[in-house]
Amino acid sequence: MVKDNILNIRERISSASSKIGVPTDSITIVGVSKNRAVSGIKEVIDCGIINIGENKVQEAFLKYNELKAKGVDGLKWHMVGHLQTNKVKEAVKIFDLIHSVDSVRLLEEINKEAVKINKIQDILIEVNTSGEKAKFGFNPDETIDAVKQISEFKNVNIKGLMTVAPIVDNPQFARTYFKLLRELKDQINTLHITHYTLHILSMGMSDDFEIAVEEGSNMLRLGRVIFDGIKNK
Numbered sequence: 001m002v003k004d005n006i007l008n009i010r011e012r013i014s015s016a017s018s019k020i021g022v023p024t025d026s027i028t029i030v031g032v033s034k035n036r037a038v039s040g041i042k043e044v045i046d047c048g049i050i051n052i053g054e055n056k057v058q059e060a061f062l063k064y065n066e067l068k069a070k071g072v073d074g075l076k077w078h079m080v081g082h083l084q085t086n087k088v089k090e091a092v093k094i095f096d097l098i099h100s101v102d103s104v105r106l107l108e109e110i111n112k113e114a115v116k117i118n119k120i121q122d123i124l125i126e127v128n129t130s131g132e133k134a135k136f137g138f139n140p141d142e143t144i145d146a147v148k149q150i151s152e153f154k155n156v157n158i159k160g161l162m163t164v165a166p167i168v169d170n171p172q173f174a175r176t177y178f179k180l181l182r183e184l185k186d187q188i189n190t191l192h193i194t195h196y197t198l199h200i201l202s203m204g205m206s207d208d209f210e211i212a213v214e215e216g217s218n219m220l221r222l223g224r225v226i227f228d229g230i231k232n233k
């Protein structure tokens with residue numbers, strides 16, 4: 001079941017990426033396994049998905065330890081949900097990439113904890129591309145300034161940008177927000193806001209990942225379409 005879902009997803013990514021002439025293997029699938037049992041995650045891993053996304057630190061920690069105890073190695077752990085400052089200490093211990101950096105205050109905390117364990121923490125800056133009040137993330141027009149500030153912190157490395165598109169009936173309506181994120185990343189790189197180039201665009205979920213790929217996403221965060229097999233709309 002999960003195996004068929006993943007085969008189907010890979011085909012859909014492949015046809016979306018071929019439209020814009022991007023190699024399929026440059027696009028990373030993060031299997032978002034929040035609320036899923038470890039047995040299910042194990043199935044996903046057996047299909048070759050090694051990037052695992054969670055949205056709660058505590059839940060991630062339990063699964064991280066359980067998989068480790070089962071001898072599963074070589075996974076990359078992604079924090080995709082809102083991160084509270086009081087969870088940063090634990091988060092920095094297990095996550096390879098924190099997608100959801102949405103304030104300079106949070107970043108300060110991440111940097112502080114990373115210093116303590118002598119780690120360079122890879123992060124993405126979350127942008128609230130749609131401006132919805134309920135969403136986390138920097139406003140698009142604050143983003144460049146935030147990136148400038150954040151890139152000065154020694155123990156964090158900004159790898160790119162992340163956004164969560166609004167829930168819409170037609171995934172085509174999400175395109176504007178993906179495009180905005182891509183343009184922001186290009187602008188940051190062109191203006192040399194950081195001393196290094198940002199490569200990652202984390203955008204696209206179960207309902208809109210093909211549109212995200214067409215707009216330049218190279219990191220998809222997929223939950224339901226992997227575990228429940230949402231069909232093409």
Ligand SMILES: *Cc1c(COP(=O)(O)O)cnc(C)c1O
Nearest residue numbers: 032055080205206221222223224
């Ligand atoms: C749950 C979640 C996902 C995966 O969503 P699906 O619609 O199940 O693919 C992706 N990103 C974030 C931030 C999430 O919380």
